[in-house]
Amino acid sequence: MTSFVLYNYFRSSTSFRARVAFHLKNIPFEYKPINLLKDEQHSPDYRKLNPLGGIPTLIHDGKIIPDSMAILEYLEEIHPSPSIMPKDPYHRARVRQVCEIVNASMHPYGNLKVTKYLGETHDYSQQQKDQWVQKWVMQGLDALEKTLPEFAGKYCFGDEVTMADIVLYPQIITCQRFHVDLSKYPTVMKIFDNLDKHPMFIKAHFSRQIDTPEDLRQP
Ligand SMILES: N[C@@H](CCC(=O)N[C@@H](CS)C(=O)NCC(=O)O)C(=O)O
Structure with a gap:
């Protein structure tokens, strides 16, 4: 097997x-x-x-x-x-574009090794780290908020979950950890709220994994 x-x-x-x-x-x-x-x-x-x-x-x-x-x-x-991709080649290309916004232009800035470096080398406090991450991820959020209204239904591309949702959802959780003001991104947050209720997103959530510490666990 x-x-x-x-x-x-x-x-x-x-x-x-x-x-x-x-x-x-x-x-x-x-x-x-x-x-x-x-x-x-x-x-x-x-x-x-x-x-x-x-x-x-x-x-x-x-x-x-x-x-x-x-x-x-x-x-x-x-x-x-x-499938986690739409059938239409144009929509597939745009799903990949949304993934790139998150993967290349948002995720790296809040990565552990980056924020650790800022603390160890430049003596950044947690608040300064938050501000650093906010500056960069908000550029990505602005781009997402301009991109998604054309395609969104319940999720990023219509009513089926695609790679765009898979990449977007955990990035919003990271944004919350760095205290990003998400109120300026209504389309992004409507999609996030819908994904938050999806059973497979609930199952994959950080609070329900075998290595989740007791104090962060949710039923
Ligand atoms: N582009 C890579 C990035 C992998 C990555 O850096 N993941 C983070 C966790 S979200 C990590 O392992 N960080 C370790 C570190 O910063 O030391 C991917 O999508 O898999």
């Missing part, structure tokens, strides 16, 4: 992307926690799997697939139904 092992961490937004794709496609996987706060992502063994020391990494029947976007595309190709 084919086996999927996912190295991930309860709170990581990129890990969420992979987890929710597994749940949406109803593919069972083994959850291997990598504790970012204990720097397990930098252990020599894990670095052999993921040379940048990031999570998630998927091992499928011994084949190594690092990086969440590569994992999403891979799962979609080997397990196309139910």
Whole structure:
């Protein structure tokens, strides 16, 4: 039988992307926690799997697939139904554009190694870190708020969950952690609120994973 092992961490937004794709496609996987706060992502063994020391990494029947976007595309190709991409090529391109806004122009600024560097090298307080992240992610949120009204239904592209939703939802949770004012983004937040009620997003949520600490757990 084919086996999927996912190295991930309860709170990581990129890990969420992979987890929710597994749940949406109803593919069972083994959850291997990598504790970012204990720097397990930098252990020599894990670095052999993921040379940048990031999570998630998927091992499928011994084949190594690092990086969440590569994992999403891979799962979609080997397990196309139910699909997480629209059928229309133009809409597929725009889904990828939305993913890029989040993946390339928002996620990296709040990444642990970046905020840790700001603290250790530039002596940033938590409030200064928040302001740094807010400055950059709000540019991404502005772009999303201009892009999504043309396509949105219940979710980013109509009423079916796509990769755009998978990437957007955990990024909004990260924005909340950095106290970003989200009231200026009504389309984005309407989609977020709808996704927040989706059973597979609830299942993949950071508060319900095997490595979620007691004080952050939700039923
Ligand atoms: N583009 C990569 C980014 C991976 C990444 O950096 N993930 C974060 C967690 S959300 C991480 O592992 N950070 C570790 C660190 O900053 O040391 C992906 O999408 O998988």
